[in-house]
Amino acid sequence: MNSGPAGLQGPSATFVNKALASTIRAGYGWRVIGGVLVPATQGTEMAKRAEGKVALVTGVTGQDGAYLSELLLEKGYTVHGVKRRSSSFNTGRIEHLYQDPHETDPRFILHYGDLTDSTNLIRLIQETQPDEIYNLAAMSHVQVSFEMPEYTANADGIGTLRILEAIRILGLEKKTKFYQASTSELYGLVQEVPQSETTPFYPRSPYAVAKMYAYWIVVNYREAYGIHASNGILFNHESPLRGETFVTRKITRAVAAIKHGFQGTLFLGNIDAKRDWGHAREYVRGMWLMLQQDEPDDYVLATGETTVIRDFVSHAFEQIDVKLRWEGEGVDEKGICTETGRVYVEIDPRYFRPTEVDLLIGNPTKAKEKLGWTHDTKWQALCEEMVAADLIVVAREQRGNGE
Ligand code: NAP
Numbered sequence: 355m356n357s358g359p360a361g362l363q364g365p366s367a368t369f370v371n372k373a374l375a376s377t378i379r380a381g382y383g384w385r386v387i388g389g390v391l392v393p394a395t396q397g398t399e400m401a402k403r404a405e406g407k408v409a410l411v412t413g414v415t416g417q418d419g420a421y422l423s424e425l426l427l428e429k430g431y432t433v434h435g436v437k438r439r440s441s442s443f444n445t446g447r448i449e450h451l452y453q454d455p456h457e458t459d460p461r462f463i464l465h466y467g468d469l470t471d472s473t474n475l476i477r478l479i480q481e482t483q484p485d486e487i488y489n490l491a492a493m494s495h496v497q498v499s500f501e502m503p504e505y506t507a508n509a510d511g512i513g514t515l516r517i518l519e520a521i522r523i524l525g526l527e528k529k530t531k532f533y534q535a536s537t538s539e540l541y542g543l544v545q546e547v548p549q550s551e552t553t554p555f556y557p558r559s560p561y562a563v564a565k566m567y568a569y570w571i572v573v574n575y576r577e578a579y580g581i582h583a584s585n586g587i588l589f590n591h592e593s594p595l596r597g598e599t600f601v602t603r604k605i606t607r608a609v610a611a612i613k614h615g616f617q618g619t620l621f622l623g624n625i626d627a628k629r630d631w632g633h634a635r636e637y638v639r640g641m642w643l644m645l646q647q648d649e650p651d652d653y654v655l656a657t658g659e660t661t662v663i664r665d666f667v668s669h670a671f672e673q674i675d676v677k678l679r680w681e682g683e684g685v686d687e688k689g690i691c692t693e694t695g696r697v698y699v700e701i702d703p704r705y706f707r708p709t710e711v712d713l714l715i716g717n718p719t720k721a722k723e724k725l726g727w728t729h730d731t732k733w734q735a736l737c738e739e740m741v742a743a744d745l746i747v748v749a750r751e752q753r754g755n756g757e
């Protein structure tokens with residue numbers, strides 16, 4: 355089993371305690387950047403002293419932020435990650451990348467920041483002088499965006515504008531390349547099958563509409579100011595680090611919890627939807643490739659295969675030796691164990707969306723031909739990896755709870 359970049363480690367107090375201990379010892383001449391103590395001179399000097407390229411990654415604490423940071427560090431970059439202030443631990447996915455700031459030239463540095471705060475973004479970009487910015491931060495949950503449409507527009511739409519304006523205000527148009535985490539959700543009510551860079555958009559959620567603004571402001575700043583700014587139109591990509599409320603991870607966690615006896619039933623919404631699922635590790639490589647091109651452009655990253663949610667559920671249950679048969683229709687549909695007759699999966703209409711994206715399937719030909727991007731992991735292997743990882747995670751959590 356591949357354990358993913360965070361080694362599947364759950365929350366730990368190590369990071370916080372190290373920083374706290376350092377604070378007590380530090381006295382003057384030190385400052386806290388993103389929860390990490392660094393010498394006061396380091397913030398602005400760090401970028402200059404680094405031998406390799408400097409990248410600024412927003413959304414560093416998310417699934418893609420973790421995989422991308424690991425890739426960039428492997429390539430010799432200094433990585434500045436932007437994380438949100440949180441009252442609870444939110445760096446579990448990047449804990450393994452943590453570096454003691456007392457080390458000479460630490461190459462992974464965290465900063466507090468938020469896409470809704472322009473002044474913060476301008477200061478961070480000024481201090482770090484990045485060669486490349488990867489804008490991965492977003493309120494990324496489609497269903498939640500119906501509950502928080504204004505915040506989603508602010509963070510996911512205007513947030514992108516704030517970074518592009520910061521690049522312009524600081525005169526970095528020729529130095530700093532920009533990657534925008536665009537999405538297959540832009541295709542929404544799909545106008546063409548499969549979807550490519552030329553397929554018209556028809557967004558179906560506040561999230562997708564916000565991302566559509568972001569997409570076009572990237573194109574506009576590229577054309578208006580010559581910024582090397584590219585959109586990666588990424589289809590769904592998953593991993594053991596996927597957020598627990600996205601459907602694949604919700605399924606694989608539930609399967610693991612059922613196997614360990616901690617959960618009885620998995621409640622899902624529309625299991626007729628179809629998605630084009632790839633592995634996040636392979637997709638972050640595509641992001642990096644986009645910024646290594648001489649010219650900026652927009653690219654679809656996808657596998658070209660689509661799968662109905664129901665099949666992902668069945669395959670996940672097969673990993674714990676449960677074969678499901680499906681009975682009933684709509685809200686009455688159930689996933690039943692063929693051997694025992696036990697009902698494992700039920701439909702809860704609370705998970706239905708006001709407007710749904712029924713089918714996504716991407717055509718990655720351009721990325722293959724121009725970037726040389728490839729993907730290897732099939733959705734079945736992805737599902738197997740996620741179930742295997744969650745079997746370990748759930749067992750560890752239960753041990754932690756003393757159960
Ligand atoms: P994710 O796991 O949900 O991570 C999102 C990241 O954004 C987290 O680090 C989160 O911080 C941060 N964030 C949220 N709101 C913020 C704000 N206002 N200011 C600063 N940071 C904020 O998402 P992901 O799966 O890694 O996806 C990365 C990006 O690609 C997102 O923009 C997403 O919309 C886009 N995308 C994802 C997929 C996919 O299938 N995964 C496909 C297409 C596009 P916390 O950790 O504190 O919450």
Ligand code: GDD
Pocket residue numbers: 494495496497536537538539588589590591599600601602604621622623624625627628629663705706707710711714
């Ligand atoms: N989350 C969730 N929970 N989705 C469910 C459930 C459930 O219980 N039951 C069925 N689904 C269906 C959703 O209605 C949707 O059709 C599909 O499963 C996938 O849902 P998500 O995993 O939440 O992902 P998404 O496709 O809506 O959005 C993800 O991919 C986009 C790229 O296409 C997110 O990562 C977005 O940020 C990303 O842009």
